[in-house]
Amino acid sequence: MIRKYVNYDLSSHNTFGLKVKSRLFVEYDSQDDLKDLFPSSGMNDKTKIFHIGGGSNVLFTDDYDGPVLHSAIKGISVCEQDDKCVMLRAGAGVLWDDFVDYCVSHDLWGVENLSLIPGEVGAAAVQNIGAYGVEAKDCIMSVETFNTDTREFVIFDKSDCAYSYRNSFFKQHKNYIVTHVRFRLSKEARPQLGYGNLSGELGQSEQTLRNIRNAVIDIRRKKLPDPAVTGNAGSFFVNPVVDRLHFESLKRQYPDMPYYEVGEMFKIPAGWLIEQCGWKGKALGKAGMYEKQALVLVNLGGATGRDILHLAKTVMADVYNKFGIEIRPEVNIL
Numbered sequence: 001m002i003r004k005y006v007n008y009d010l011s012s013h014n015t016f017g018l019k020v021k022s023r024l025f026v027e028y029d030s031q032d033d034l035k036d037l038f039p040s041s042g043m044n045d046k047t048k049i050f051h052i053g054g055g056s057n058v059l060f061t062d063d064y065d066g067p068v069l070h071s072a073i074k075g076i077s078v079c080e081q082d083d084k085c086v087m088l089r090a091g092a093g094v095l096w097d098d099f100v101d102y103c104v105s106h107d108l109w110g111v112e113n114l115s116l117i118p119g120e121v122g123a124a125a126v127q128n129i130g131a132y133g134v135e136a137k138d139c140i141m142s143v144e145t146f147n148t149d150t151r152e153f154v155i156f157d158k159s160d161c162a163y164s165y166r167n168s169f170f171k172q173h174k175n176y177i178v179t180h181v182r183f184r185l186s187k188e189a190r191p192q193l194g195y196g197n198l199s200g201e202l203g204q205s206e207q208t209l210r211n212i213r214n215a216v217i218d219i220r221r222k223k224l225p226d227p228a229v230t231g232n233a234g235s236f237f238v239n240p241v242v243d244r245l246h247f248e249s250l251k252r253q254y255p256d257m258p259y260y261e262v263g264e265m266f267k268i269p270a271g272w273l274i275e276q277c278g279w280k281g282k283a284l285g286k287a288g289m290y291e292k293q294a295l296v297l298v299n300l301g302g303a304t305g306r307d308i309l310h311l312a313k314t315v316m317a318d319v320y321n322k323f324g325i326e327i328r329p330e331v332n333i334l
């Protein structure tokens, strides 16, 4: 079924909680619906279409002058399995954390470190979400899509998805709409506890899937604001990567600077850079930098998208002036 709403209030579809509207909001339940939608009235100018997931990675700076599309394709099913692995197929509209909970409840390893990340399965595959040393791509086998130009269904093997840090083929090619994602999960225990304080949070507890999921949830609750209480979109920026020359000169100046080596390059946590610029816990009007994680911009109540963008640009300029590093938003700015 296809549901169309005109002049639609998007407050509950963006985790910043911004009071914006879209000219048209279209929700669909199935692959067949997508075929009926393209072409149909209101959907002719494809450049104006924005496909939204859980709205947890988007900043609307104004009302949206185009159709906003949302997938309500649900369902999780087993496609294949052997002694070691299970292949699951999940609809793009399944809540990501429901999917993680399903895996944990069925003793399937792989996505437990990605617990409590807001958003939906389709967006997780577009964005290649990541946390605590794991990225969605690590478990994705293939991605089922609908090409709005050719009206064909196309399945991408993982190797064709061009996955990298918070990036994929689908981010650059908006004419492919994700309908389902296939994941390979392990029946054998594979705890991944190497990142940060995860093993510390787990403490003496047994390394079960449920305990690891709970530890991740506890860390996230301590560090990140709950969007139901304080509007935010998680990390507002991606962590920048610099070359060795730049890194070594920064390290001489800031010996305590955290970093991760990525091949020949060095990734510097944007949260650290922002904190060094004095922005952690500071605000410009009703938009602020979260006091426990400077990478997160928060709506302190009644901020507009423009207030949040103004703060983001001010912080970006300060980081550039102090460190010579351009930090880039992770969030889609519309």
Ligand code: EPU
Pocket: 130, 131, 132, 133, 195, 196, 224, 233, 234, 235, 236, 237, 238, 239, 258, 269, 270, 271, 272, 273, 275, 280, 292, 293, 294, 295, 330
């Ligand atoms: N740090 C600071 N100050 C801050 C924040 C961080 O100094 O205000 C330092 C920390 O002390 C640590 C380093 O920066 O040494 C890394 O911090 P953290 O472990 O919190 O991770 P992050 O790099 O800031 C990334 C992801 C998060 C994910 C965490 C944990 C990005 C853009 N963000 O943050 O993802 O939860 O790692 O894996 O890669 C998201 O994408 O929305 C998100 C929350």
